[in-house]
Amino acid sequence: MSVQRRIGAAAVEVGVSADTMVRDKPPATDLVDAQEVARVLQVPVSAIEQHARTGRIPASKVGRRWRFNVPQVVAALSGGPT
Numbered sequence: 001m002s003v004q005r006r007i008g009a010a011a012v013e014v015g016v017s018a019d020t021m022v023r024d025k026p027p028a029t030d031l032v033d034a035q036e037v038a039r040v041l042q043v044p045v046s047a048i049e050q051h052a053r054t055g056r057i058p059a060s061k062v063g064r065r066w067r068f069n070v071p072q073v074v075a076a077l078s079g080g081p082t
Contacts, residue, residue, distance in 0.1 A: 031067045034059075 034052070038045040049066055052059035058072040 030070045032070060034066045034068070037068050037073060 034045050034048045037057075038048045041048070048057070048068075051057045052066045052068070057068070057076050059066045059068050061067070
């Protein structure tokens with residue numbers, strides 16, 4: 001299975017939601033790093049960073065690090081508008 005399919009399947013299989021990804025963070029904090037996204041989706045960090053670089057999942061660079069807006073990532077992985 002390709003990494004892209006695995007990421008999408010993991011999001012559905014794990015039942016990822018914005019609440020799941022930020023449960024340990026204050027509600028106002030919607031940005032998470034690549035490690036957090038990879039941990040929740042159970043995929044390699046390199047796959048998350050590659051999908052961010054190619055625009056397959058929405059992300060912003062802050063310095064040298066990728067940051068992900070949780071609702072946008074969830075929408076992108078579930079096939080909704082980003």
